[in-house]
Structures are given as C-alpha cells and as structure tokens.
Amino acid sequence: MQNVPFRRASRGIRVSRSIRLVSCSTLLVASAAAQSVTFKPRVDFGTAQENARQAVCADFDHDGNLDIAVAQEGNGQGKVEVLFGDGQSDFGSTYEYTSYAAWGLAYGDFDGDGWDDLVSTAYAWASHGVRIALNDRNGGFGGGSTVSTLATPPVAAVPGDFDEDGKLDLAAASEGGGYAVDWFKGYGNGTFSAFHYVPNTTGKVGRRIYTGHFDGDTHLDLLLTHGGGVQVLLNGFLGSLGNFADSGGLVLNENVESAAVVDIDGDGQDDVLTGGALLRVWHGVGDGTFTQLHAYPTSTGAAETELGDLNGDGELDVVLAGVAGVQIFFGLGGGAFSAPQAVPTALYPRSCVVGDWNGDGWLDLGVVCGNLAGQSSLVSIYEQVPPTVVTYCVAKLTSNGCTPAIASSGVPSVSAGSGFTVSASQTLNNKNGLLFYGTHGRAALPFQGGTLCVKTPIKRTAVQSSGGNPPPNDCSGSFALDFNAYVALGTDPALVGGALVDAQYWFRDPGFTPPDNTGLSNALEFTLAP
Numbered sequence: 001m002q003n004v005p006f007r008r009a010s011r012g013i014r015v016s017r018s019i020r021l022v023s024c025s026t027l028l029v030a031s032a033a034a035q036s037v038t039f040k041p042r043v044d045f046g047t048a049q050e051n052a053r054q055a056v057c058a059d060f061d062h063d064g065n066l067d068i069a070v071a072q073e074g075n076g077q078g079k080v081e082v083l084f085g086d087g088q089s090d091f092g093s094t095y096e097y098t099s100y101a102a103w104g105l106a107y108g109d110f111d112g113d114g115w116d117d118l119v120s121t122a123y124a125w126a127s128h129g130v131r132i133a134l135n136d137r138n139g140g141f142g143g144g145s146t147v148s149t150l151a152t153p154p155v156a157a158v159p160g161d162f163d164e165d166g167k168l169d170l171a172a173a174s175e176g177g178g179y180a181v182d183w184f185k186g187y188g189n190g191t192f193s194a195f196h197y198v199p200n201t202t203g204k205v206g207r208r209i210y211t212g213h214f215d216g217d218t219h220l221d222l223l224l225t226h227g228g229g230v231q232v233l234l235n236g237f238l239g240s241l242g243n244f245a246d247s248g249g250l251v252l253n254e255n256v257e258s259a260a261v262v263d264i265d266g267d268g269q270d271d272v273l274t275g276g277a278l279l280r281v282w283h284g285v286g287d288g289t290f291t292q293l294h295a296y297p298t299s300t301g302a303a304e305t306e307l308g309d310l311n312g313d314g315e316l317d318v319v320l321a322g323v324a325g326v327q328i329f330f331g332l333g334g335g336a337f338s339a340p341q342a343v344p345t346a347l348y349p350r351s352c353v354v355g356d357w358n359g360d361g362w363l364d365l366g367v368v369c370g371n372l373a374g375q376s377s378l379v380s381i382y383e384q385v386p387p388t389v390v391t392y393c394v395a396k397l398t399s400n401g402c403t404p405a406i407a408s409s410g411v412p413s414v415s416a417g418s419g420f421t422v423s424a425s426q427t428l429n430n431k432n433g434l435l436f437y438g439t440h441g442r443a444a445l446p447f448q449g450g451t452l453c454v455k456t457p458i459k460r461t462a463v464q465s466s467g468g469n470p471p472p473n474d475c476s477g478s479f480a481l482d483f484n485a486y487v488a489l490g491t492d493p494a495l496v497g498g499a500l501v502d503a504q505y506w507f508r509d510p511g512f513t514p515p516d517n518t519g520l521s522n523a524l525e526f527t528l529a530p
Helices: 483-488
Strands: 043-046 052-058 067-072 079-084 093-098 102-108 117-122 129-135 146-148 152-160 169-176 181-184 206-212 221-226 229-235 244-246 258-262 271-275 278-284 290-297 304-308 317-322 325-329 331-333 341-343 349-355 364-369 378-382 389-392 405-409 421-427 432-438 442-447 450-454 477-482 500-508 518-527
Touching (some): 052 102, 052 364, 067 117, 067 349, 079 102, 102 152, 102 169, 117 152, 129 169, 152 206, 169 206, 181 221, 221 258, 271 304, 304 349, 317 364, 325 349, 421 500, 421 518, 432 450, 432 477, 442 518, 450 500, 477 500
Parallel strands (some): 258 304
Antiparallel strands (some): 052 067, 117 129, 129 146, 206 221, 221 229, 229 244, 271 278, 278 290, 304 317, 317 325, 317 349, 364 378, 405 421, 421 477, 442 450
C-alpha cells in the first residue's frame, strides 16, 4: 500500500512517537538462491523533512540499543534527525535539529567525552559548510562548529586521526568547484581548523569518502569514490602527516557511487569493494595498489555500500542501496559473492544501515527512501526472521583427508515427536560416534586437534556406528539422529519450545595420535519450535 507520511509538531526537541506506518511488502526468500534471508513486513517511520540522503547507525544515547541518524536535504532548510531504537525494532522517539541542505552524514567522538557526535555536509554552493553537532548526553545534539570546504558542494565526510595527535580530524568530499577532498584538523573540543585541500583531487566529482590502511604503514589513508572511478590517497607523502598523495593503484573509468573498506579475503590487508553499475571486489596488495578479484552486475545505483553477516554463516555480505532498489550479495569466502537477493522498498531508496534492531543476534536492515517530492522521507525497518537451522563452524579433516559435514532435514519441534533428522556424512566407516549438543550458544575452541563448536555444558546422545563400506578405512561412514524423537523422550528439560540448540558430531578416528584420535564435524544451530 502507499505510505502516507505524517507531520511532526516537534522541532529541535526529543519527542515520543507512537504511530508507525506499516507496509504490506515482505522480502520473500528466493527459491532458487542458495543463500538468502527473510524479513518481516517492513515498518516505515516518516522523517521530519523530504529528500533524505545519507544515514548512519550507532548507540547515540548509550542505552544499549542502536539508533539511526538521517540527513535530510529538505526544501530550503534541511535537518538531521536521530531515531532512537528501543531494542525491539521500534524507533518512535526522535530528536531533530536544523542543518542547512543536509546531505552527507558521519559520526565520531569529536570532543573526547565518550559520546558519538554527528557531522553533516551542506549540499549548497554558497553555504558549503560542514557542521559538527555535539552530543549533549541527554538525547540531543547542539553546539559544535561549522567549517567550510574549498570545493562545493560537499557531499560526504569521514572522521579519522590523520595527523596522529590523538584527536579526531575530518575529511570531506565535494562534487566540484575545485579540489574534491579537504581535511580539517580537530582540536579535540568539537572545533576544527580551516580546510587543508588535497591537491591531486582537482576536477574530481566526489561521491563518498572512506578511511583505511592501504600501503602497509600505520598512517590512516583516504579513499575517494568519484564520477570517474576511485582514488586512493596515501597519508604521509614526503614524510608529512596530512599530506596525501595519489597511489595510482586502483584504476577505473566509470562512475563509482560508494565503497566499503574491509579485509574481505582475510589476509590482514585492507581491501576495497566499489559500488556502481558493478559491484567490484579489489584485493589490496599492501603497497597502495590493488588487483580485481570479482565483478558482479548490480541494478541499484549503489549510492550506499554496507557490510554485515546477515545470514550468520561467518562470511561478510554486501548490501547495496540506490534509487533503483536494494540488493544483498551473500559472501562465499575469499572475496566471492552469490547472486543478489532483491529487497522490495518504498520509492527512491538512497541509503541503508545494517544493525541488530531487536537484540536477537541476527542483523536487520534500515533503508532510507526519499519518497515522492513534497512528502516526508521514510526510514524502513526490515526485521530479519531468524532461520530455523544454520550451519556454522569448521570441521576437522579426517586422517584420510575427508571433511565431515553436518546437515539436517525437517523442522525442529518439541511437539512433533519425529521428523527432524540431524546427520553427518563423510565420516570414517564403521566407527563409533555420537551427537553432542548444548543450549548455551556457540563456541570456537581448540579440541582434540579440531574445533569445539558448542559451548559447555554439553549433553551427549547415545553412541552410534557410522556403518559404510567394509574395511579398510574410507569416508563412506555417516550418522543420523531424529532429534525430535530424542526431545520426545523427555530426558533433557532444557529442550523446550524456543530453545536455541547447537549440535556437533564426534566420532573415532584411529589415524590420529591419542588423545586427538577423534573426528569432528562442523556444527548446526537450530531453534525448537513449540
């Protein structure tokens, strides 16, 4: 259904809002996708003004729940609004303050009091300011200072200690009118110096700006996405901190709207993901240069690139948001990603955030949509429906080189009496083994030459034989247990409806030296339905 934003009477004070606008849209699991997530019907929260642009999330009021801040360009004025999360996916309490033509948004502790402050950029040519609003530690923001970029208009900002004096500085990216990047020295009290422009960014049409370590030293570098590609700016040029030089190490000839900096391939070096017509994955060599690992077509426009392990498999996933939609690319390991899953949204999505809005341990989405002209923007909350069964952890290779794999079929339930089988394949043949489990969460501890994936205390099921081929040893063995039938025995009072269970198979492997002469599968986590 069409969402109808409502108006606010509050201006510049924290208000409580009980009305929530609920859409009938749901994110359906794609039947052909090997990896996917499911969300409840989205819940929309109207914002103070129209034309929302960028969003960030953090616990701004220190109540243990994630909040969402949104920059809204507005119509002739502009605001930044903080939607305070209550830990139950509700964002009905807000604070808003005027921030002229607010576009770019970032946060950091700029006055050293331990509370995150906000910084917004003004999308304007005559008043191209970067405004810092200090957290008053009582649910509001104010004070601070405003600095001006040399270029206009500024569209993004990022904090970082570029001169290594222990105080947060700021860097800003601008669309044109001179040099695309300026940085401002922070004095640790919410005020900043005048701009220091970065000379080799002239003529660039800036989109977003990020920090990272790209050349193996300890100095914090910058990464600019722009209308003609990506520019990696290395800090410490000619031995001077705050002096940035183009590494020349990531060459593109296309519009890049956004990016993410992360060690995606696990080698200890920052890599880069760039979002535009393609999601590109770049391996950081460690000297300021990069090699492309993968490229995937996108359909969103990719104004925002966010990271998070949404499906709980231990690999980072990528969420792209742009005016054409939202897509989730699921990580496969080593910097590779699956085909994307689309997220239905309201009109003109421009930004997104990833966070656990309800504290259930599963990441949710927040999507900021510009909506129609003349209407307030929306923050759409997508609360994830936790999967019933999740595979996790790492199996121990058998002495003859096989990888035991845990699996399941059916639905776990305390009332069904049967029908949920937990199995393991690729185990040694004709060996004794058992399924052990716990109800206290996951673990990742060294254990008998492998990894113990279940947190203690641990319960054990009856011993089974793996069967399989006659000797000699091979990997034709397997185990299976109907866990619903096990629950029905009533021997474990902890196995009740809603209980979260973690389970792993253990078996004998005489090819290893005692006491490590055992095998271990990976693990399974599931919730028992009533």
